[in-house]
Amino acid sequence: MNSQTIVFKSQPRIKAVSSICGTKESEGIIGKYAETVLSDDMFGEETYEKAERKMLTNVIEGAIKNGGLKRRDVGVLVLGDLLDQIISSSFAAREFDIPFLGVYGACSTMAEALAVSAAFLDGGHFESTVAATGSHFASAERQYRYPLELGCIRPPQAQWTVTGAGAALLSREGDGPRVTGATLGKVVDFGVTDVNNMGAAMAPAAADTLLAHFRETRKSPEDYDLIVTGDLGALGSRILKDLTWEKGVDISHNHTDCGEIVYKVIEDEYQGGSGAGCSALVLCSYLYEKMKRKELKRVLFTATGALLSTVSSGQGESIPCIAHCVSLEA
């Protein structure tokens, strides 16, 4: 039996990060930590999709620069996003003369990109890599749900796709947080079909990967200062805590969720933030800063993704989900 958990012996470093967030996102705690705060979510572009792409390009460039490197020093870009055919990533990569690997794990993409990046570095390939992702509320709404112009009412279990992006420059050297290991997730589907209730759909996947992580590493939640999930939101987080507690693992004391903390809670986000950019933004601003200051020393970053499409839902399918854990140490 293979272990889902891999250990990165060389412990690649997150040498630098860069982050950008939209206007709504800037109102909460993240606004104080994000490197760039947009004053207009169109970011000077003609379309939402081009604004999303520009955010991603911006943070990739920013992470390389913040790490004191040149573009030619980076071995590979590992990028993904929510748009069909991950065009934000491909078109962002077009701006850089750097090899590109596209990944897709929906909102779990940042954890997947970190794990793949670290695996290349740990195997002795390349000196530095960039792992990045992002999302945009308006492009996601248009693609997955309804045109904004329709003004559809959101149900109370809904979340709000984060407008933001985060990039991490990983390197074999440096003094940033170390990527010590990863637990790769399996696809878990509990039969949820409500596309407005992603938190409930994804919570079982988060529980599955976290339980595998603690079982395989013989660690307990207390070994981490923070267990941070990607975008389960308030309801999904409660379900996760219940599911892990039922299996004898109590994460209630040191768990938080990027979707829960990304917004200053006001009425219309309901369960909080979601989107690939949600966990990437929080990791590459707030969490990174806390780890740099040693206020958080051991973080289990567990991004979750709902692997549906409008076609699969239209054909009556339930929502397969996944979560990947990446363990970080300051």
Next chain:
Amino acid sequence: MNSQTIVFKSQPRIKAVSSICGTKESEGIIGKYAETVLSDDMFGEETYEKAERKMLTNVIEGAIKNGGLKRRDVGVLVLGDLLDQIISSSFAAREFDIPFLGVYGACSTMAEALAVSAAFLDGGHFESTVAATGSHFASAERQYRYPLELGCIRPPQAQWTVTGAGAALLSREGDGPRVTGATLGKVVDFGVTDVNNMGAAMAPAAADTLLAHFRETRKSPEDYDLIVTGDLGALGSRILKDLTWEKGVDISHNHTDCGEIVYKVIEDEYQGGSGAGCSALVLCSYLYEKMKRKELKRVLFTATGALLSTVSSGQGESIPCIAHCVSLEA
């Protein structure tokens, strides 16, 4: 300056493969080599998308079985496909109790999946992995172009999306072809906007990665028995030969293209096959068999991908493309 080329010191093996092809694909040379030949491209399913997913599930299962392994022996599935949010891959992975990494490189996906799989194995993680992808003519037409029911006329530069899938079981041990290295591609965009002319769009990306490969490895085309591109088709292959020849690298004697050889040439495929399944099917049937028999000893597998979406084309963008090389030795 980083090299785009990585060397897998442990040389992971392709321990086994499995392949499946549609009715039209079975009429050509591939029909003699594919493990499973469909008598009906619906594969007993209600929708094209579900048929595509079933093909992918089938070859993953087949590769594991052909390698004499059990599902629990496989460390990770590295899968991707052309459908929005790579649902064929995610839903196929749902059938297996195995960790899953989703990748996307359009029709270059098989090369990317092989490179990522080999990187994990080479880094000492997992004993075995599966790299797989597939495509279905009807689901691709519906998503990227027009409903089949419209009966649209195809222009002469068009290609035909292959209905087929291929899976490779990679392992640290065994006696199959060795994965000795990979050259990861950069995004190349020569400004082609004709979505019916993928071969012309992708040829510069193939040339870029191949030239990088020969430059960085100090090898020449003669060092390979076969340089096989993914799905440039007849026109794209001619462009590739011209572009590399202009740079002093003559691949004309030992180059072929999966898109060119996958069909028994009849009128309506025009430039040949395309789709993520094209190169995966040819690799996991014809090429693998030739390598097992030592009729081909050194193969440079170079899958190419067009990273567009209907949205990017609709917004007036040209087609960014990519190619990744994987070197295989019998």
